[in-house]
Every structure is written in C-alpha cells, then in structure tokens.
Amino acid sequence: MDPVIIAGAGPVGLALALALARQQVPSVVLDEGSGVTPEGSRTTVLRGDTTAFLAHLGYTRVTADGRDWSAWRTLRRNRELLHLELAPGEALHLPHHRLLRGLRDAVSATPLVQLVPESAVLELEQDESGVTVRTEQTWWRGSHLVACDGPRSTVRRQLRLRFPGRAAADHYAVATVRTDLPFPGEARLHRDPPHSPHSREVTARPLPDGVWRLDWRLPARQPGLSPDALVEQVRATLSLWNDGAVPRYELIAAADWTVQQRLATRFQVDRVFLAGDAAHLLGAVGMQNLDEGLRDAANLAWKLALVWHACAPERLLTTYQQERRSAVISRLRSADQAMPLLQPTTALLEARRTLLSGSLRRNAGLLSDGNLGTGRLGAPPAYPGRGRVGLSPALPPTAPGVLVPDLPVVTVDGTRERLRDRLGRGFLVLLVAPGTQVWASEHWLGAGLMPQLTAVTEDLPVPAELLVTEGYPGAPAHTVLLVRPDGHLVAAVPGSRPEELHRLADRARGGAQDLPVPRRDREPLTAGQS
Known part of the structure; x- marks a missing residue:
C-alpha cells in the first residue's frame, strides 16, 4: 500500500510521521524548507499529555531541551492574586528550534519516514484509492494526505476550504x-x-x-x-x-x-485531512495552538494506521473531524467567553477600573488556565462519542472518552513500565489487580483472570496489548479498561466479559463486523517496533 503523504515538516507533521511509524505505517513528509532550523523568539509550552506523546514517539531529549516551571504567579500592580506550585511535567517550556531539531533527529532514526526538503505542494488530486501530489521536482502517490503546512496552507486552498475567524x-x-x-x-x-x-x-x-x-x-x-x-x-x-x-x-x-483565532470549515475532504495550524489557530489568553496540533496528530495517527493495515473501514476516519474540530470549537468558545473578563479594552470598561480589578481577582484562576493547560482553556479533551467533547479533568476517570492517567503498569512478560509509554502501538486492555506491585509477576501472570484476558486480547478485532496495574482511580479490583492508542478510554467493564470487550473494540474501530480479525502473528505491533 502507498505511504501516507504529510505536507509540512513542522512539529505537528513530524510528530504525525513518528506516530504512524510507531504503528508500522510508512510516510513521506514534504518539507517546503531546506531543513535548517534557525534560532529565534518562538517558543512553546507543552502539557503533560503532549510531552508524554512526544517522548514515546522517540524524541528522547524533550525534557532536556525544555524548562519545567516550578510555579505560576499572577500579580496586579504590587499585589499577588494567585500562586500555584507546579509538579514536574505540568508545564514544559522549550524553544521552537530545539523542538524541531529533536523531532528531526527522531525522524532520521526512523526508516519508515522519508523526509523530502524543498518540496512544497503545488497541486493535488485524489481518487477512490489514494492521493497524488505534485511538487516542483516530481509527483508523489499516497494512500492519504495530511496537511500540516501551516496557517497559509496550500492544501487547504487547493481544497477550497474557508478559514474564517x-x-x-x-x-x-x-x-x-x-x-x-x-x-x-x-x-x-x-x-x-x-x-x-x-x-x-x-x-x-x-x-x-x-x-x-x-x-x-x-x-x-x-x-x-x-x-x-x-x-x-x-x-x-x-x-x-x-x-x-x-x-x-x-x-x-x-x-x-x-x-x-481561526477554524477551517472542515478537517477532512475524502482522503485529505487538515491538522495543526492548517486546521486551526488559537493562542489568545495564553492558549497554545501546538498542544492542539499534537492532539490532532495523536488522534489521527491510530485511525490512519488501522485503516492502512485493513483493520478498520475508511469511515473510522470521519471521527477525526468529529472529535478534533469539536474540541477546538469548545476551546475557541471558552476563549471568547473569557476574553471580556480578562482583557477588557473598551473605553467604558477602562473607566470602571475598580470593577475590573475585582473581576481579575475572581478570574485569576481562569487566566492561568490558558497558560498552564488546565480548565476550559487548556485541559486535555474527552471524547465520549457521537461528536461530543468534554474535559478529562472534569469527568470521572472511568468515564468514556477521558484521557487516562499515567500509571505504573506490568506487561505480560513481567516488564514494569508507565502506561503512557505503551500508548501509540495499538489498543490497551488494562486489568486492575491489587497486589501486582508486591508479588513477583510469575505468581499472578498465569492466575485469576489473566489466562482468559490474554485470549480475549488476542481475539479482539484490533491490535491490542494486555497490561496490569495495581490500581486505577474510581475502578474497583478486577475492572478491565479498554484504552485507545491515543490514551483515551473506550470503556471500563467489571471483570472479563469477552463479548462486551469485542463489541466495544469493534465500535471503536468503526463498527466493521465484516473485516478480518487481525492476529498478532499477522500484524505484529510489539514493544521493539518504532
């Protein structure tokens, strides 16, 4: 099958290529530039979920290249309004050129990614089986095209999509x-x-x-x-x-x-998708557009991979626009509601400075949300289904669609890791089993629900891996959680229920009952692949 073509070699395009490679999907990244990354004033703030996403893609220097903030403080004149202590990883600030260089280094170590410099997209055509893209040098053929080519996206103009805002x-x-x-x-x-x-x-x-x-x-x-x-x-x-x-x-x-503040009218036209700055621009009241762009890449990569490997129907890809565009709309709406409270500019409001001072005191927490990636202006979205979007921190940890917390887990071979390190290769079946951190793995890997869950995991209609954790917030012992490759929860079920887990996995891949069931000996997605 033809590779996925990615237009644009910024952070979102490179991250998408790495995420596809993690799932054994080749890609061609068309970079309109020369590949040189000069220093400048551009910087970015990454949240915990996006930092972890880049780290498990192979960007090994992500924390070394950035600076963790120890605290956030909001002041007015000489008075402190808010002081928040921050844990490592809550807000990582790094220069844009370091981010790009780290991602390029990771791409250069990945044979499944072909990075082509000085190859701006000039025109495109698509048909029922793929997409053809012309650059100055040649034509490229791909299974799909993802436009990560920035706010002046050539691909978006070729598709004649509006970018209002x-x-x-x-x-x-x-x-x-x-x-x-x-x-x-x-x-x-x-x-x-x-x-x-x-x-x-x-x-x-x-x-x-x-x-x-x-x-x-x-x-x-x-x-x-x-x-x-x-x-x-x-x-x-x-x-x-x-x-x-x-x-x-x-x-x-x-x-x-x-x-x-802009939003494309569509994120998908048949086999062509928009992501990152080509799809949306948001950055008022401290929000970070790159966070949302990386969430685009995480959301789209696993869906493209399932379709590319014939493990899901093309209709699964329509959920990318449903989930991601709805999430950005929610973010933009929150910013529009917050700006009059936090950044008044009219002469009438200027005359009421006493009132505004009180408003700022009441809304100091809201002002920090955009800068810290919390609350309505920055927290990771939840995808409960049917195009609805919520906020992960505002929902119970076992609610469908939330971003699962990072927990210590044990693999079936006894390896101890973090949950987010296992994301991005396939679905995860997570068993809550108290005592797994105390007892040696040989005492429980072949006992209790483990043999049945091992068989259930292998028979799911999607590539999946079985993990065990000591505990999960809000989930009693022997709960089984099905987690998407981007870390969002499909559902939590009590005990081992093979038919229900199969139904949930099938629905998550687009409800394709007629597709063949992939087995690990047919489409291996193991820990050693990247």
Whole structure:
C-alpha cells in the first residue's frame, strides 16, 4: 500500500510521521524548507499529555531541551492574586528550534519516514484509492494526505476550504532575554505593573540556560514597538522585578506577534485531512495552538494506521473531524467567553477600573488556565462519542472518552513500565489487580483472570496489548479498561466479559463486523517496533 503523504515538516507533521511509524505505517513528509532550523523568539509550552506523546514517539531529549516551571504567579500592580506550585511535567517550556531539531533527529532514526526538503505542494488530486501530489521536482502517490503546512496552507486552498475567524484576537511584543531574575523557574503574569511605559500586562516564562521569554500585551490594532521602545520596555520590566535596578541582560531575539483565532470549515475532504495550524489557530489568553496540533496528530495517527493495515473501514476516519474540530470549537468558545473578563479594552470598561480589578481577582484562576493547560482553556479533551467533547479533568476517570492517567503498569512478560509509554502501538486492555506491585509477576501472570484476558486480547478485532496495574482511580479490583492508542478510554467493564470487550473494540474501530480479525502473528505491533 502507498505511504501516507504529510505536507509540512513542522512539529505537528513530524510528530504525525513518528506516530504512524510507531504503528508500522510508512510516510513521506514534504518539507517546503531546506531543513535548517534557525534560532529565534518562538517558543512553546507543552502539557503533560503532549510531552508524554512526544517522548514515546522517540524524541528522547524533550525534557532536556525544555524548562519545567516550578510555579505560576499572577500579580496586579504590587499585589499577588494567585500562586500555584507546579509538579514536574505540568508545564514544559522549550524553544521552537530545539523542538524541531529533536523531532528531526527522531525522524532520521526512523526508516519508515522519508523526509523530502524543498518540496512544497503545488497541486493535488485524489481518487477512490489514494492521493497524488505534485511538487516542483516530481509527483508523489499516497494512500492519504495530511496537511500540516501551516496557517497559509496550500492544501487547504487547493481544497477550497474557508478559514474564517478573527485576524487580531491579541497582540504582543515578544523578547527572549538571557538574565538572572530573583524567581528562577517561576512563570508569572503581571497586570498593571508600575512604571511600564508601553504595556499594562507582561508575562515572563523561563526557558533553559538562563533565558526568559517576555510577552507584553499591546492593544490589538496598535503598531508594534520600535526597537528603542522595546529596549525601554525590557529595562523597565527587568528593573520592576529587581528592586528598581536593571540587571545585566542579553537581548537574544524580539518579535511582534499578532494572535489569530481561526477554524477551517472542515478537517477532512475524502482522503485529505487538515491538522495543526492548517486546521486551526488559537493562542489568545495564553492558549497554545501546538498542544492542539499534537492532539490532532495523536488522534489521527491510530485511525490512519488501522485503516492502512485493513483493520478498520475508511469511515473510522470521519471521527477525526468529529472529535478534533469539536474540541477546538469548545476551546475557541471558552476563549471568547473569557476574553471580556480578562482583557477588557473598551473605553467604558477602562473607566470602571475598580470593577475590573475585582473581576481579575475572581478570574485569576481562569487566566492561568490558558497558560498552564488546565480548565476550559487548556485541559486535555474527552471524547465520549457521537461528536461530543468534554474535559478529562472534569469527568470521572472511568468515564468514556477521558484521557487516562499515567500509571505504573506490568506487561505480560513481567516488564514494569508507565502506561503512557505503551500508548501509540495499538489498543490497551488494562486489568486492575491489587497486589501486582508486591508479588513477583510469575505468581499472578498465569492466575485469576489473566489466562482468559490474554485470549480475549488476542481475539479482539484490533491490535491490542494486555497490561496490569495495581490500581486505577474510581475502578474497583478486577475492572478491565479498554484504552485507545491515543490514551483515551473506550470503556471500563467489571471483570472479563469477552463479548462486551469485542463489541466495544469493534465500535471503536468503526463498527466493521465484516473485516478480518487481525492476529498478532499477522500484524505484529510489539514493544521493539518504532
């Protein structure tokens, strides 16, 4: 079968290629650039689920390339409104060029991915069996095409899909600075800082190697700061946090950043899909579009893999648009509701500063959600089915569609790992069995429900692996959980119920009763494959 063609070699396109390779699906990544990744002011904040996603794809330096935040603090003038201590992995901040280099290194070690530089998509055609793409050099044939080619996506224009939204939802002056600040490792948002000449809001986010990213919010339609004004703003901000003295600093890069909020009218046209910036743009009130792009890749990869391996019908792919577009709509709606509370700009609201101060105090937690990837503005979505979307933290851990927590697990060969390390190769059948962390595996691997569950797992209509865990939140002993390859829960059932597990797995792959049942000796997806 032809490989999957991916247009665009940014983080989402490269992550998708790695996710497909993890499931033994070859891909061709068409990169319109030369492959050189220069340094700059662009950075990204990854949440726990997206950091784990990149790590199990083979990006081994993801935590080394980034900086974990130890805390988040929100201030107004000289008063603290909110202070949150953060655990390692809750918010990982890394430079964009390091992220790209790490993903390219992982791709170069994967023979199933062909990365083709200087190959911008010029036109495409599709038929019942595949997609044909033309670049300047040649034609490419693929089973499917995924457009990860950014906000000016050529593929989206070729499909004549609209990309409506707001052209200037937010506006920032951005600088990356190497300096010492008296709160190392802490990220903060400071509203109405004293002696700030050009902005009423600044956010400081630590990066590795003593570097900080500073974002000053500007009026949406105001021109960007001049070089002299930017230096004045840098010095005023640094002195604010250093008892009035400007510490030694190095200005590494600067940029003017206008945040757009846009959503493609469709994420799928037959065998062509949109993902990442080609499908959506969101970044107001601290939200991170890359988080949603990586969730696109995680959601689409396993569905493409099942279809590519003839383990599911093409109709499974329609659930990608149902789930992901609905999730982004929910996020954009939450941002639209939050912005009037958090970022008032009209003259009338400006006149009511006392009222606004109280509003900010009440909504300081909401303001942190976008920056930390929590709540309505950032928490991982849940996919309960039928196009509905919820928030994983707002639902019970056993609710269908939630993102499962990362837990210690034991494989059938006795290997002890983390649950998220096993994601991305096939479905997981997870048995809750207290005592597995105490007793040696030889005492229980062949006892109780294990023999029956081993047989059930092998006979499921999807590639699957059996795991055991000591406990799962909200699930009593002997509960069996069926988990999708992207980590979202299909269902939790009491005990071993072969017919029900088969029905649930069949529904999760698109309800294809007439497709052959894949066996591990036919389509192996083992731990050694990548």
